[in-house]
Amino acid sequence: MNAPTRLSLYGLVLVAVFAVAAVVANAVVPESTVTNWTHEAEQNNHHAGAGKDDVDMATGHAGHGAGAADLGLALEKDGYRLGAVTAPAATGEAGALSFTVTGPDGKAVTAFDLEHEKELHLIVVRADGQHFRHVHPQRGADGTWSIPWTWDAGGTYRVYADFAPSATGAGMTLSTAVQVSGDYRPVPTRQVRSASSDGFTVTVAGDLVAGGSSPLTMTITRDGQPVTTLQPYLGAYGHLVALREGDLAYLHVHPHGEAPKAGQTSGPEIVFEATAPTPGRYLLYLDFQVDGQVHSVPLVLDAAESAHNHGGTSHEH
Ligand SMILES: [Cu+2]
Numbered sequence: 001m002n003a004p005t006r007l008s009l010y011g012l013v014l015v016a017v018f019a020v021a022a023v024v025a026n027a028v029v030p031e032s033t034v035t036n037w038t039h040e041a042e043q044n045n046h047h048a049g050a051g052k053d054d055v056d057m058a059t060g061h062a063g064h065g066a067g068a069a070d071l072g073l074a075l076e077k078d079g080y081r082l083g084a085v086t087a088p089a090a091t092g093e094a095g096a097l098s099f100t101v102t103g104p105d106g107k108a109v110t111a112f113d114l115e116h117e118k119e120l121h122l123i124v125v126r127a128d129g130q131h132f133r134h135v136h137p138q139r140g141a142d143g144t145w146s147i148p149w150t151w152d153a154g155g156t157y158r159v160y161a162d163f164a165p166s167a168t169g170a171g172m173t174l175s176t177a178v179q180v181s182g183d184y185r186p187v188p189t190r191q192v193r194s195a196s197s198d199g200f201t202v203t204v205a206g207d208l209v210a211g212g213s214s215p216l217t218m219t220i221t222r223d224g225q226p227v228t229t230l231q232p233y234l235g236a237y238g239h240l241v242a243l244r245e246g247d248l249a250y251l252h253v254h255p256h257g258e259a260p261k262a263g264q265t266s267g268p269e270i271v272f273e274a275t276a277p278t279p280g281r282y283l284l285y286l287d288f289q290v291d292g293q294v295h296s297v298p299l300v301l302d303a304a305e306s307a308h309n310h311g312g313t314s315h316e317h
Contacts, residue, residue, distance in 0.1 A: 074174060080103055084099065085159050101143070112165060122134070126155045126157050153180075191302050198295050199223070200222050209306050215256075217269050218272070230265055230266045230270070236255055240274075242274065244277075249277075279305045281300060
């Protein structure tokens with residue numbers, strides 16, 4: 001699908017991502033991701049309705065259906081593999097983070113479709129949700145991706161590569177873990193509905209409900225004043241990465257509305273349609289651009305049980 005077509009589908013995609021139309025949703029997030037988050041949500045509904053208990057809430061996908069590959073948690077999918085990530089071994093060492101993606105033939109992939117104006121999106125986050133980065137490495141002619149890199153803190157990091165090989169055109173997210181020596185003090189999470197970065201404050205209205213679609217409205221202010229000069233960044237006014245706390249299952253979400261045209265601005269609100277596949281805590285990272293600068297603000301939301309689940313969970317084993 002070409003880029004203009006993808007962009008024009010944004011409006012539809014928001015419904016599709018969390019509803020049923022996985023084919024349309026393929027325009028924005030990997031179809032498999034959509035299918036499985038949707039599937040998982042359905043499974044949870046069935047789970048509640050039938051009173052069965054074959055879904056492990058700790059992993060969310062232990063039941064039949066959504067596999068690790070479809071939640072961005074596997075190294076390999078459909079023959080495509082994320083190669084070993086090379087990076088500085090300890091905090092404070094300047095170096096590069098690099099890796100290759102190999103295809104079903106075992107060779108490094110060098111042909112990628114553009115997704116949101118980039119061939120590959122790299123997300124790096126520590127296991128406790130801290131130190132989030134969303135960056136775009138450079139690809140060498142041999143298929144090696146690389147970006148200058150320094151770690152600020154020790155710990156275990158999850159590294160996600162989000163891309164679509166041209167050979168299939170299908171978007172996918174592969175990930176691996178990287179260990180970094182150094183001081184590690186895990187930061188406990190709590191729900192955060194308003195947070196600030198670089199002088200911008202983002203406040204979220206709306207709630208995540210497991211298994212059901214709900215709008216999240218993000219309002220951006222600076223010095224108490226609404227920001228109405230949001231610029232298009234990678235084809236949207238806002239990019240939201242959502243990670244489920246615990247297993248760090250991954251979903252990249254895009255906002256409601258038409259894709260912006262060059263020179264247009266928007267704000268102060270960005271509306272996302274989001275569904276949590278399971279109850280629990282979700283780490284959200286909003287990227288937006290003002291005056292040519294990209295800002296990233298983290299938020300944390302707890303997803304309640306869906307209304308269907310309020311009858312209590314019976315165990316029938
Ligand atoms: Cu990106």
